[in-house]
Amino acid sequence: MTKGLDTKVIKNIENQLIAEKVRITADLANLSHKDPHEADNMTTKFPEYGNKADENAQEISDYSANVVTEGLLEKSLNDINKALERVKTHDYGICKYCGNPIAEKRLIARPTANSCINCKKELQNNE
Numbered sequence: 001m002t003k004g005l006d007t008k009v010i011k012n013i014e015n016q017l018i019a020e021k022v023r024i025t026a027d028l029a030n031l032s033h034k035d036p037h038e039a040d041n042m043t044t045k046f047p048e049y050g051n052k053a054d055e056n057a058q059e060i061s062d063y064s065a066n067v068v069t070e071g072l073l074e075k076s077l078n079d080i081n082k083a084l085e086r087v088k089t090h091d092y093g094i095c096k097y098c099g100n101p102i103a104e105k106r107l108i109a110r111p112t113a114n115s116c117i118n119c120k121k122e123l124q125n126n127e
C-alpha cells in the first residue's frame with residue numbers, strides 16, 4: 001500500500017497524468033513521424049515551405065525548434081510513463097531518495113515528482 005496519500009488523490013493524479021500523456025502524444029504526432037523500420041524511433045518532420053533561400057532558412061530554423069520541442073515532449077512523456085508505472089506498483093508519492101512520502105501539495109503541483117522537497121533541495125545544493 002502507498003503510505004501517506006489517499007487513494008482518491010492518487011486516482012485524480014493518475015487521471016491527470018493520463019490526460020497529459022494523451023495531449024503530449026498528440027503534440028509529438030504533429031511534430032514527428034514514426035520510422036516504420038524502427039518501432040521506437042521518432043523522427044522529427046522536416047518542414048517543406050518552398051525552394052527559395054528564405055524559405056529554406058525558415059525550414060531549417062523551424063526544424064531545429066521542432067527537434068528541441070520534441071526532445072522536451074519526449075522527456076515529459078518519459079516522466080509521465082514512469083509516474084504511471086509507480087502508481088501501478090504502489091510506489092507513487094514515495095521519495096526515491098529517502099523513502100518518505102512526498103507532500104500531497106507538491107504532487108498536485110508536479111505529478112511527475114519522484115523526490116520529496118527536502119531531497120530535491122539537497123540535490124540542488126549539491127549541483
Ligand SMILES: [Zn+2]
Nearest residue numbers: 095098116119
Ligand atoms: Zn526525500
